Amino acid sequence: MKSGEMHLKRRPVGVPVAEDFALVSVDVPPPGPGEVQVRNLWMAVDPAMRGRMSDAKSYVPPFVLDGPMEGPAIGEVVASEDPGFAPGDLVFSRLGWRELFNAPAGALQHRVRGTLPPQAYLGFAGPTGLTAYVGLLRIAEMKDGDVVFVSAASGGVGSIACQIARIKGHKVIGSAGGARKKQFLLDTLKLDAAIDYKAEPNLTKALAREVKAIGATGIDVNFENVGGDHLQAALALANKRARFAICGMISQYNVTDAPTVPRNLTMIMTKSLRLEGFIVLDHMDLEQQFLADMTAWYEAGLMRQAETVQDGLARSLDAFFGLFSGENLGRSLVKLG
Numbered sequence: 001m002k003s004g005e006m007h008l009k010r011r012p013v014g015v016p017v018a019e020d021f022a023l024v025s026v027d028v029p030p031p032g033p034g035e036v037q038v039r040n041l042w043m044a045v046d047p048a049m050r051g052r053m054s055d056a057k058s059y060v061p062p063f064v065l066d067g068p069m070e071g072p073a074i075g076e077v078v079a080s081e082d083p084g085f086a087p088g089d090l091v092f093s094r095l096g097w098r099e100l101f102n103a104p105a106g107a108l109q110h111r112v113r114g115t116l117p118p119q120a121y122l123g124f125a126g127p128t129g130l131t132a133y134v135g136l137l138r139i140a141e142m143k144d145g146d147v148v149f150v151s152a153a154s155g156g157v158g159s160i161a162c163q164i165a166r167i168k169g170h171k172v173i174g175s176a177g178g179a180r181k182k183q184f185l186l187d188t189l190k191l192d193a194a195i196d197y198k199a200e201p202n203l204t205k206a207l208a209r210e211v212k213a214i215g216a217t218g219i220d221v222n223f224e225n226v227g228g229d230h231l232q233a234a235l236a237l238a239n240k241r242a243r244f245a246i247c248g249m250i251s252q253y254n255v256t257d258a259p260t261v262p263r264n265l266t267m268i269m270t271k272s273l274r275l276e277g278f279i280v281l282d283h284m285d286l287e288q289q290f291l292a293d294m295t296a297w298y299e300a301g302l303m304r305q306a307e308t309v310q311d312g313l314a315r316s317l318d319a320f321f322g323l324f325s326g327e328n329l330g331r332s333l334v335k336l337g
Contacts, residue, residue, distance in 0.1 A: 003028045003100035004313045005068040012053050015324060020053070021317055022066075031102045036085045038075040038103065041337035043096030044122040045071060045320040046156060047250045059279050071096035072127055074111065074118050076337070085110075092121055099313055099336055115299055123305045123331040124160050125294045131280040132161035132223070133290045135245035139278050140221045142168060142243075147216045149207065149234055150174045152225035153191070154181040155323075156331035157247060159306045161223045162189050167302050173210050173219070175203070175230060177326045184329060188306070197230070204233040211237055218242070226251050232262035238271055246277040250324070306330025 002025055009022045031037040049071055052063045063069045073096035077089040082105035085091070091108040095101050111121050123129060135157075136142045148165040152158040153174025162185070165172045174185045175195040185194035193210035200206040211218060218239035224231055227249030234244065252259045268275060297303040308328040310319040313336060322328040
């Protein structure tokens with residue numbers, strides 16, 4: 001059978017461009033012993049994929065040149081040579097960027113066909129949601145009365161972090177780029193305050209203004225996705241002993257010169273702050289509790305999936321490029337089935 005795959009043709013320098021990639025057609029044979037054949041229904045793209053396009057050492061290996069890239073995907077089993085899987089099973093894998101594939105059974109995880117839509121397992125009920133859950137509840141140790149600031153709050157992880165914090169009863173301030181995204185934070189996610197950072201000449205002053213407007217003296221938790229001036233603003237407005245969950249630094253991923261570093265790092269000492277970076281793969285022990293909570297919140301109408309969807313593998317690069325141009329709202333997904 002034929003399958004489309006998106007390959008990495010060359011390693012990007014700075015912002016990735018279409019010429020760095022190639023859409024190819026490959027033959028997929030029947031699955032061998034112990035293998036399962038899966039047709040992907042949905043795949044997701046996220047900023048962390050940019051790091052794997054370079055050959056720098058990281059917590060996961062770089063993508064192989066002239067081979068299919070990888071990323072989270074939800075698919076349906078079409079043939080199986082392993083007793084643990086049967087045609088029709090819904091499965092999660094990290095073998096996105098392709099339409100059809102064979103894989104060892106150990107590379108797949110069953111997912112329930114229940115009240116959650118399949119693509120939810122790539123969003124609030126998937127690694128994206130688990131990242132938000134871990135960052136707030138384990139890394140930042142969110143506690144009663146905390147004021148929470150989330151950067152890139154309209155993105156895949158940020159929008160879920162905002163909702164978790166709201167469900168837990170906290171005041172939440174979010175930042176996003178553009179008037180449409182700001183209104184999404186206020187009208188859809190029901191945040192207490194929102195900042196359109198593109199309209200603000202000084203992000204630190206804007207955050208101070210919103211902190212004051214909600215009757216707070218500062219922030220107690222920062223869920224950081226952006227870095228640069230966002231992290232600088234969070235440090236400036238942090239209350240004593242505030243906790244920072246450092247999830248990402250998307251403002252720095254495509255830089256080709258010196259990165260932008262906050263100029264007020266001494267506040268880490270003077271305010272007794274705790275900054276901790278994390279990788280969600282180190283916290284999979286929380287997955288079952290996370291899935292139970294997310295399912296309950298979704299069924300109660302408290303959790304919604306914010307998503308931007310592209311149709312077909314040929315549009316997968318549009319989804320990926322949209323992460324860096326600011327066009328996406330919520331989780332960036334590609335519908336393949």
